Amino acid sequence: MPGSRVLDGFRLAALRDSGLLDMPPQASLERLNRLAAELLGVPVSLVSLVGERRQFFAGQTGLSQPWAAHRETPLSHSFCKHVVARDAPLLIDDARTDPLVADNLAVRDLDVIAYAGVPLRLDGGETLGSFCAIDSRPRCWSGRDLQILTDLAALAADAIELHRARTVDPLCDQLTGLPGRALFETFLARALERVVRREGAVAVVALDLMDFRLINDALGHDAGDTLLLAVADRLRDTLRTEDAVCRSDADHFLVLCDTVDDEADALRVAERLHTAITARPYGLGAEPQLITARVGLAVSTCADAVLDPAELISSATTALADADAAVARTDRSCRARAGSRLRLRNALHGAYRRGEMTLEYQPLVDLRTDRVRGFEALARWHHPQFGNVAPSDFIPVAEGSGEIVALGEWILQRACADLARWRRQHPDADLSVAVNIAPVQLRTATFFDTVATALSDTGVPPDALTLEVTERTLLDDRTAHAQTMHRLRRHGVRIALDDFGTGYSSLAYLTRFPIDLLKIDRSFVAALGDQQNAAALLHGIVTMANGMDLRTVAEGIETETQREQLRDLGCTYGQGYLLGRPSVASEIPGLL
Numbered sequence: 001m002p003g004s005r006v007l008d009g010f011r012l013a014a015l016r017d018s019g020l021l022d023m024p025p026q027a028s029l030e031r032l033n034r035l036a037a038e039l040l041g042v043p044v045s046l047v048s049l050v051g052e053r054r055q056f057f058a059g060q061t062g063l064s065q066p067w068a069a070h071r072e073t074p075l076s077h078s079f080c081k082h083v084v085a086r087d088a089p090l091l092i093d094d095a096r097t098d099p100l101v102a103d104n105l106a107v108r109d110l111d112v113i114a115y116a117g118v119p120l121r122l123d124g125g126e127t128l129g130s131f132c133a134i135d136s137r138p139r140c141w142s143g144r145d146l147q148i149l150t151d152l153a154a155l156a157a158d159a160i161e162l163h164r165a166r167t168v169d170p171l172c173d174q175l176t177g178l179p180g181r182a183l184f185e186t187f188l189a190r191a192l193e194r195v196v197r198r199e200g201a202v203a204v205v206a207l208d209l210m211d212f213r214l215i216n217d218a219l220g221h222d223a224g225d226t227l228l229l230a231v232a233d234r235l236r237d238t239l240r241t242e243d244a245v246c247r248s249d250a251d252h253f254l255v256l257c258d259t260v261d262d263e264a265d266a267l268r269v270a271e272r273l274h275t276a277i278t279a280r281p282y283g284l285g286a287e288p289q290l291i292t293a294r295v296g297l298a299v300s301t302c303a304d305a306v307l308d309p310a311e312l313i314s315s316a317t318t319a320l321a322d323a324d325a326a327v328a329r330t331d332r333s334c335r336a337r338a339g340s341r342l343r344l345r346n347a348l349h350g351a352y353r354r355g356e357m358t359l360e361y362q363p364l365v366d367l368r369t370d371r372v373r374g375f376e377a378l379a380r381w382h383h384p385q386f387g388n389v390a391p392s393d394f395i396p397v398a399e400g401s402g403e404i405v406a407l408g409e410w411i412l413q414r415a416c417a418d419l420a421r422w423r424r425q426h427p428d429a430d431l432s433v434a435v436n437i438a439p440v441q442l443r444t445a446t447f448f449d450t451v452a453t454a455l456s457d458t459g460v461p462p463d464a465l466t467l468e469v470t471e472r473t474l475l476d477d478r479t480a481h482a483q484t485m486h487r488l489r490r491h492g493v494r495i496a497l498d499d500f501g502t503g504y505s506s507l508a509y510l511t512r513f514p515i516d517l518l519k520i521d522r523s524f525v526a527a528l529g530d531q532q533n534a535a536a537l538l539h540g541i542v543t544m545a546n547g548m549d550l551r552t553v554a555e556g557i558e559t560e561t562q563r564e565q566l567r568d569l570g571c572t573y574g575q576g577y578l579l580g581r582p583s584v585a586s587e588i589p590g591l592l
């Protein structure tokens with residue numbers, strides 16, 4: 001199954017913006033393919049653009065019919081999707097014996113036996129596909145082969161950039177037809193020149209769709225495009241003719257309000273824009289979808305003129321990064337806070353790929369036998385400049401930016417790989433691992449596959465993996481959540497309700513979701529010593545859980561008294577500093 005990188009909305013948008021999909025073969029690319037075939041002594045070379053459901057050959061040499069005529073295959077026939085998924089070169093000497101691709105249909109239908117592909121990466125960083133060489137006989141790829149392909153892929157990327165610059169109107173956004181960022185800045189510069197000569201103010205409103213990635217992931221790329229078009233239409237309809245709107249980034253719009261009276265007036269306009277795009281649902285997929293958006297505002301008045309368009313835009317964007325308010329303005333303190341959030345958000349992107357992320361494991365102990373039954377994986381981030389950042393600070397940011405989807409996939413893989421190793425070392429201990437899952441992750445269409453792949457890649461049995469969700473996930477009334485959870489449960493995966501007692505603690509939804517384990521929040525445990533009714537409440541929860549055939553875990557056990565009380569109350573498992581602090585993976589074998 002292609003990883004989430006293949007389906008990444010920003011990547012797919014860059015692919016469409018390349019202007020190459022479904023276009024006639026590119027002579028410059030085909031020249032590079034022939035060069036590759038010649039230099040490497042292979043029959044086939046491709047420039048393959050990997051889309052949501054197919055790979056399209058912008059250039060090729062040596063393909064047999066009918067593939068050469070169709071110039072595309074479904075992803076079932078794609079080796080190149082693996083290059084995109086891992087964003088790294090892939091060398092396969094004999095596909096028939098390689099577990100990654102042995103059952104790939106290209107082996108049968110296109111006679112692909114040996115394959116060498118390198119990512120086709122644009123200047124902006126998005127990987128569109130793969131530049132590859134293919135042989136119908138096994139072969140042992142050399143370092144020189146890889147070097148040649150890497151150089152040719154870089155040349156191919158240059159050719160694609162050039163093609164785009166020539167064919168796409170550089171001043172307008174292809175999808176929405178809105179002015180592009182450069183044109184917008186020109187409009188804004190003119191408006192700012194005017195404002196110093198007259199009364200009034202100029203405002204820039206930045207809008208960011210919070211759910212764009214989700215829509216793309218859950219409903220597909222076409223629905224994402226439909227959403228962007230609809231948002232552009234609503235913005236146009238809300239504006240006066242002298243105002244301008246542009247799409248500055250995938251899901252990011254800028255609005256120029258040329259004729260506002262003052263800041264208060266500008267704020268009203270910003271609120272109107274926010275209402276226009278969030279108050280009514282959009283017709284995407286089967287059900288109407290409401291979306292959320294953040295809005296940032298920056299104003300330049302004749303008295304207090306900002307003359308640099310880029311500065312005004314950046315102020316609006318900075319205000320936007322403050323997710324606390326729907327419409328945020330730039331005052332000084334808010335700017336500082338917003339600035340740090342924005343920095344965190346940027347720094348977080350790809351942090352796991354740079355080796356800044358690690359996992360710590362906290363033991364889960366059977367309170368009746370005192371034996372370690374498993375571990376909860378807890379994410380740790382060490383940034384070269386910011387130092388250690390607490391999960392309570394970066395997880396919400398990762399959820400807001402959508403980064404949690406890729407990061408979560410990495411965490412699942414890592415945790416399962418570590419568990420597999422400990423299970424091999426201690427075959428009798430029947431160890432398990434618990435991984436925290438954010439609501440956004442459950443909503444992506446690929447989540448089930450992500451979990452199933454992590455399990456099959458590492459050989460961990462499904463019932464040794466617990467996914468921890470919070471009440472937030474259950475209260476968010478999307479049927480997709482329940483469906484995915486039931487599907488995972490049928491696969492054998494366990495589901496735990498984390499931090500039970502901190503939210504609504506309504507028991508009704510426990511029956512609607514396939515929960516195996518209730519994790520009682522540590523605030524209950526902390527109250528045990530000094531609040532009389534705490535023990536009664538805990539007793540109630542444990543009795544009720546046992547009645548529903550749920551196991552219970554008490555979180556945050558710090559004292560011997562708490563441990564004894566919880567055991568006597570009938571709580572099955574415990575976690576907490578008394579039983580074991582979160583530790584790095586290398587220390588776990590010592591604990592066992």
Ligand code: C2E
Pocket residue numbers: 362377378379390391392395411435436437438468498499522555556557558575576577578582
């Ligand atoms: P959580 O899932 O409820 O994790 C338990 C938190 O309680 C951990 O904090 C753990 O270090 C802390 N803890 C454990 N025992 C004790 C104790 O005896 N006393 C006290 N005072 N604290 C204890 P941590 O690691 O800072 O994680 C905080 C939260 O961040 C987690 O709460 C979880 O909601 C989130 N988180 C952490 N890792 C991940 C992750 O990989 N993915 C997602 N989506 N969320 C994560």
Ligand code: MG
Pocket residue numbers: 376436468498
């Ligand atoms: Mg947890």
Ligand code: MG
Pocket residue numbers: 498499519521555
């Ligand atoms: Mg918890």
